[in-house]
């Protein structure tokens with residue numbers, strides 16, 4: 302009887318969540334949808350806007366790096382997406398879960414079933430007196446998985462992550478890179494849809510970092526998890542297909558890398574840079590572009606058939622009698638006009 306009531310309650314909760322997820326809404330196709338997210342912290346009477354209207358869509362199955370300088374809002378975004386923090390304004394949905402409207406109980410269920418975490422500090426990820434296999438079995442035991450199934454899943458994950466040989470080692474008997482790969486196994490133990498990794502390579506040398514990033518790729522490609530890596534290390538971009546840059550609490554630009562096979566059969570990686578256009582029509586031009594063309598302040602725009610051009614405004618300051626001349630004042634550049 303009790304279990305029937307519990308089942309009914311769970312079914313009702315699921316229906317309510319689906320009803321809140323309206324078809325046709327912003328990013329309805331995406332697994333993670335953040336719209337105009339704002340997070341304001343109050344600290345000793347001072348307001349800090351950590352997120353300033355952040356928009357972000359991530360599809361199921363993606364492997365994405367979110368990069369940004371210290372203070373850009375990465376940890377705040379991760380806290381929100383992991384259900385630890387609630388934004389001040391905006392909308393955030395992960396799968397069927399509306400993260401703005403979850404109850405405390407739903408938050409616990411969301412964190413246990415939907416997402417897994419890998420933290421920067423290896424000590425935070427693993428229980429020091431358990432072996433690698435036992436560490437991966439531990440969250441499964443909490444979820445009520447039977448012993449034989451736990452052992453099978455732990456072995457399967459350790460093999461998939463390239464550290465089968467570490468099964469019986471405790472953290473102190475493994476390198477930092479091996480510990481982080483076990484941590485990825487712990488995050489994947491109960492088959493969450495998403496793995497969030499916060500600076501997973503922050504404490505590692507380059508070789509170990511590459512191994513950890515390869516393991517995250519395996520988690521994505523072979524084990525089907527959507528993986529979101531948050532880091533200040535722009536080198537991580539080379540290991541993922543999509544890199545989203547955050548600046549001042551907003552997504553500012555994206556680089557999408559695709560492998561393309563040319564007519565001779567040789568594989569080439571093509572990287573395409575994108576900027577984010579928000580609902581008010583604002584775009585942040587990448588700093589390198591602005592520097593090369595000395596773009597600052599007012600820029601000249603022209604609408605073409607399929608795109609918009611942006612030029613530096615090099616119009617000399619008009620002399621007083623020129624300014625009065627309507628031919629000078631109304632001159633509009635054409636698309637062919639050199640900058």
Ligand SMILES: Nc1ncnc2c1ncn2[C@@H]1O[C@H](COP(=O)(O)OP(=O)(O)OP(=O)(O)O)[C@@H](O)[C@H]1O
Pocket residue numbers: 342343344349350351369370371372373374375376377378533
């Ligand atoms: N609990 C808090 N109280 C007050 N201000 C905060 C709090 N947490 C973060 N901030 C401020 O919000 C802004 C964004 O911080 P956040 O930690 O999200 O950035 P970050 O990109 O993760 O930086 P880092 O890479 O250094 O961790 C910063 O100005 C930070 O000082």
